[in-house]
Amino acid sequence: MGHPDIDLHIETPAFVERHPELAARLAGRADDRSLDTPEVTALRASIRQRIRQQLADFDPEQNRADGQAFLARYGLS
Amino acid sequence: MTAQDIVLDTSALVVYAENDVETFSLDELLDELRYDTGGRAFIPWYALEDAQRILRDDQTALERLQALVAEFGVRLADAAVQQGIEEVSLAGKLTAGMAHAMLLAVQAGCRVATFSAVTLRNAGFRQVLDLSASFPPE
Numbered sequence: 001m002g003h004p005d006i007d008l009h010i011e012t013p014a015f016v017e018r019h020p021e022l023a024a025r026l027a028g029r030a031d032d033r034s035l036d037t038p039e040v041t042a043l044r045a046s047i048r049q050r051i052r053q054q055l056a057d058f059d060p061e062q063n064r065a066d067g068q069a070f071l072a073r074y075g076l077s
Numbered sequence: 078m079t080a081q082d083i084v085l086d087t088s089a090l091v092v093y094a095e096n097d098v099e100t101f102s103l104d105e106l107l108d109e110l111r112y113d114t115g116g117r118a119f120i121p122w123y124a125l126e127d128a129q130r131i132l133r134d135d136q137t138a139l140e141r142l143q144a145l146v147a148e149f150g151v152r153l154a155d156a157a158v159q160q161g162i163e164e165v166s167l168a169g170k171l172t173a174g175m176a177h178a179m180l181l182a183v184q185a186g187c188r189v190a191t192f193s194a195v196t197l198r199n200a201g202f203r204q205v206l207d208l209s210a211s212f213p214p215e
Binding site for chain 2: 043044047048050051052054055058060063064066067068069070071073074075076
């Protein structure tokens with residue numbers, strides 16, 4: 001995508017190549033969640049599981065410590 | 078699941094606005110916040126500015142971004158945060174939007190939801206919720 005300073009590790013082209021039915025959504029830009037092919041449903045379930053796992057892994061104490069370390073790195077603490 | 082807030086960085090805003098397959102992971106995260114955890118999504122002002130610049134004249138994407146802003150609002154930066162943004166941007170060679178997202182997350186005690194986890198980690202920022210897609214092998 002070439003966005004400045006944003007490393008987008010995009011795998012979309014390869015995925016869409018394997019699932020041409022998605023091209024319609026990409027071309028139409030429709031906010032269409034009814035595109036429930038088995039592949040898309042499986043993809044969404046896999047993504048949701050990954051998101052839920054990351055939410056469950058949240059550790060407020062570690063998060064706070066990481067935040068302080070970040071501020072210290074830039075002389076802001 | 079207890080409520081967890083998240084900050085959306087420039088990459089998340091751009092991908093949300095562009096509304097393609099990459100957006101699925103952000104859709105799922107926002108649904109978790111809306112319907113399950115009750116967490117809030119924070120949109121940093123400078124990240125919004127950067128996203129609008131990246132999207133340029135893509136009216137459809139800009140309208141979608143506007144709807145997201147209408148739902149969650151925008152977090153401004155006070156003078157102290159602005160100073161921090163300048164310092165982090167300069168030292169970390171980052172855009173103001175990314176720096177604002179990081180500082181807002183530290184301030185709010187939450188994580189940055191991002192498609193640019195590598196950029197954030199390279200800048201020493203570990204409070205990341207990684208949205209980059211992991212497509213299943215076939």
